[in-house]
Amino acid sequence: MTWRGGGLFPSCFTPHVADRSEVPAELSEAQDGAGGAVGAALPSSRPISVIASGREMVVLSVPAEVTVILLDIEGTTTPIAFVKDILFPYIKENVKEYLQTHWEEEECQQDISLLRKQAEEDSHLDGAVPIPAAPENGADDLQLMIQAVVDNVCWQMSLDRKTTALKQLQGHMWRAAFTAGHVKAEFFEDVVPAVRKWREAGMKVYIYSSGSVEAQKLLFGYSTEGDILELVDGHFDTKIGHKVESESYRKIANSIGCSTNNILFLTDVTLEASAAEEADVHVAVVVRPGNAGLTDDEKTYYSLITSFSELYLPSST
Numbered sequence: 001m002t003w004r005g006g007g008l009f010p011s012c013f014t015p016h017v018a019d020r021s022e023v024p025a026e027l028s029e030a031q032d033g034a035g036g037a038v039g040a041a042l043p044s045s046r047p048i049s050v051i052a053s054g055r056e057m058v059v060l061s062v063p064a065e066v067t068v069i070l071l072d073i074e075g076t077t078t079p080i081a082f083v084k085d086i087l088f089p090y091i092k093e094n095v096k097e098y099l100q101t102h103w104e105e106e107e108c109q110q111d112i113s114l115l116r117k118q119a120e121e122d123s124h125l126d127g128a129v130p131i132p133a134a135p136e137n138g139a140d141d142l143q144l145m146i147q148a149v150v151d152n153v154c155w156q157m158s159l160d161r162k163t164t165a166l167k168q169l170q171g172h173m174w175r176a177a178f179t180a181g182h183v184k185a186e187f188f189e190d191v192v193p194a195v196r197k198w199r200e201a202g203m204k205v206y207i208y209s210s211g212s213v214e215a216q217k218l219l220f221g222y223s224t225e226g227d228i229l230e231l232v233d234g235h236f237d238t239k240i241g242h243k244v245e246s247e248s249y250r251k252i253a254n255s256i257g258c259s260t261n262n263i264l265f266l267t268d269v270t271l272e273a274s275a276a277e278e279a280d281v282h283v284a285v286v287v288r289p290g291n292a293g294l295t296d297d298e299k300t301y302y303s304l305i306t307s308f309s310e311l312y313l314p315s316s317t
């Protein structure tokens, strides 16, 4: 369910509503005559222009039926650069040593089993790296096995694959980096204030990322904004299904206990937006510095926001 007509903002506007609490007193329709009353959901979900504190701004009105905001992480709450330049290199630089140190541990063995199973499923793919069965004959075999896992992980990462197996190992590896204070997760500056306001307005806020739930909790627990885990009502990862499959969004709604049309999903990836929309979820595509570009058709088709502050919750006025 996309908000029609949500193209890029007219260049004459600065699409910035820094503080939704500023809006109610002075809110007025300024540009498109959409006919919605202040404090009521607009019949169509087009961008609307409002006056707040004497400034004209373009915002997207969230449909009244929405009670849950579902957030992607990479490219939506968090810069892609943080993931690509900090989190992923940490894995590549440390995976061999991590495997050597943790090999005997139950958790590590489960991660290896999952990676091996994934490698079997991937065996038909170009360049796929197999992981042999568990070694029985001493240290040399073990080193060969560890190298095969390292090569498999690096191959998957070179393709930015979102397999549960890869994401599970990554989440376990990041634990040490976050808890020791070596890494703090970055969030775009509009994220935390907006999420606080949505929650004050009665919205539930959930995360749906390809990153494992454990990794998600590390990001929210150890961020440059401090521990903001309490701002999240729940987490979903690829264990519920892949983000480009509609069924995943039905399962998420079912798990939350709401209808799919009660959910607004914010993501930077149009394939994910399309899958969610097919399940009758409301979607908006988030345009952030460093994100992949969108085609003209995508810009026209999807409602776009460049900041969470551009979402207007009419019911909360």
Ligand SMILES: CSCCC(=O)C(=O)COP(=O)(O)O
Pocket (backbone or CB within 6 Å): 072, 073, 074, 075, 083, 087, 162, 167, 170, 208, 209, 210, 211, 212, 215, 216, 219, 243
């Ligand atoms: C949340 S963990 C770090 C990011 C990550 O590994 C990832 O794959 C993010 O994908 P997203 O679905 O949040 O775009």
Ligand SMILES: [Mg+2]
Pocket (backbone or CB within 6 Å): 072, 073, 074, 075, 076, 267, 268, 269
């Ligand atoms: Mg993303």
